[in-house]
Amino acid sequence: MSNLQAQVTSTDRAFHVEGYEKIEYDLIYVDGVFAVDNTELADSYRPYGRALMVIDETVLSLYGDAIRTYFDHHGLDLTVVPVQIRETAKSLETFETIVGEFDAFGLVRTEPVLVVGGGLTTDVAGYACASYRRNTPYIRIPTTLIGLIDASVSIKVAVNYGKHKNRLGAYHASQKVLLDFSFLATLPEDQVRNGMAELIKISVVGNSEIFDMLDEHGPDLLRTRFGHLDGSAELRAVGDRLTYAAIATMLDLEAPNLHEIDLDRVIAFGHTWSPTLELTPPAPFFHGHAINIDMALSTTLAEQRGHLTVADRDRVLGVMSRLGLALDSEFLTAELLADATGSILKTRDGLLRAAIPDPIGSCRFLNDVTTDELADALQMHKKLVEEFDRAGDGVDMFTGAHD
Structure with a gap:
């Protein structure tokens, strides 16, 4: 809930109102x-x-x-x-x-x-x-x-x-x-997977300890619904610790900027090109798969820029892949990236502000990515993900009648 406190100053020709909203x-x-x-x-x-x-x-x-x-x-x-x-x-x-x-x-x-x-x-x-x-x-x-x-x-x-x-x-x-x-x-497994993309988002650019837990326990947490479905007490404890850390990290990142006055937002990792991508297919992507494709491409771009090692790039992509999250899509094209860039520039006040890991657990924002660089990174990314499970496809990527 919120309330507003304001004060008014005046001259004989103008009034000035200044207010602060308590949330x-x-x-x-x-x-x-x-x-x-x-x-x-x-x-x-x-x-x-x-x-x-x-x-x-x-x-x-x-x-x-x-x-x-x-x-x-x-x-x-x-x-x-x-x-x-x-x-x-x-x-x-x-x-x-x-x-x-x-x-x-x-x-x-x-x-x-x-x-x-x-x-x-x-x-x-x-x-x-x-x-x-x-x-x-x-x-x-x-x-x-x-x-x-x-x-x-x-x-x-x-x-x-x-x-x-x-x-x-x-x-x-x-x-x-x-x-x-x-x-x-x-919760159906596809919905748990959908949420785990958000955990990847928070961890890769905001909390390396969460990423380490996902790397070690991710598939088991997915299968047992974080220990709430046929999971051991130990796995349940890992799930509780991981989700608490994720919420705490989200609050640390979001609470000072609830109204998004500062547009350099760490938790916008995966949200540069995905808003356009998500609704492009006839049946939209699950949100988690759409942002994961964006995060995967951003991870490849981070390695190309020298902000991630090849080993860390492949570690991030590997965690995503083992959870069944999409790394790429036929709908992700150079043309879509150009359109999505134009759209997000309007949202972000003329700057790209693309969040990338630098290194895992920390964030850097890129404003100088050209259309040509994006197209080159996409070409390399598509070739790279062919070596991963399902050649980069996600499991249950698209929303359907059951979701």
Whole structure:
């Protein structure tokens, strides 16, 4: 939540207003957020006696009974708004549907909406909250890995517009985020893989210790859903330590720059060319695969520039490949890179600001990459990744009816 403090100075010909917005929100670990003896969630809605919940349909099918039992136990009326938001439905139409449900419910000004689901759900519902009466509070319960370690930290909410990813949005912090990693036990493997790309992002340019853990344990963490599905206690401990370090690193990097005033953003690694690439195929890429292709090319570029050794380049690409993440795509062409560069220059105020590792765990920004250099790096990259598993293709790269 936030509040604004402002002061006004004046002359006989002008007024000057200067304001500062205070932003505060909590990320709270909860073991079994819908366990009836856990009151963290219920306490937030007890003053209202009811809750409006926007929830992903798949999550509702898995946890609906437990959720209803929880709210009944605590004497709270629950209104459920199920949504199915794939990347193609991250749209103004879905946004308007959710806003209509706010009206039908008769949402009170200070009453927080409960948003349960992955990053797509929290993005669209969060944007609806940002727009409804200009500032409706909400509480987030992320249920995917990408939601738990990435979307939960940011205050950005958005919808796509046409083929432009997140073109319409706002900065709107939730009151609190309840982090319950037990949801990973029922998360499909393709969704876990999707989130692990974000862990690669954070680690390769921000935290080498996380990268070392991914290098050693990555495939086992993927297979066992970070120890929550048939995993050993030791592996569960590794998963807990890794995800905590990832959230802490994200907060260290993001908290001083929540409104992205500074456009040199470490966590924009993998987000230079991927926003154009992601929505290019007939069925869009999973976000994690799209940013991973961008990160893989950026890693090759970093080695070409002398900022990474060949051994470290191949180590990064190897971790990505062993997790089944895409290193390349037929949709990644010199023409697409040129178009994507033109687009991102507008977003980044005329500078490329391409994040690359220098070395693993640290970041450098490149502003002088030419179209010709990019085309040459791409040609080398495509030849290089042919030596990796699946010749650089990802496992389950594209969104489908099951996601």
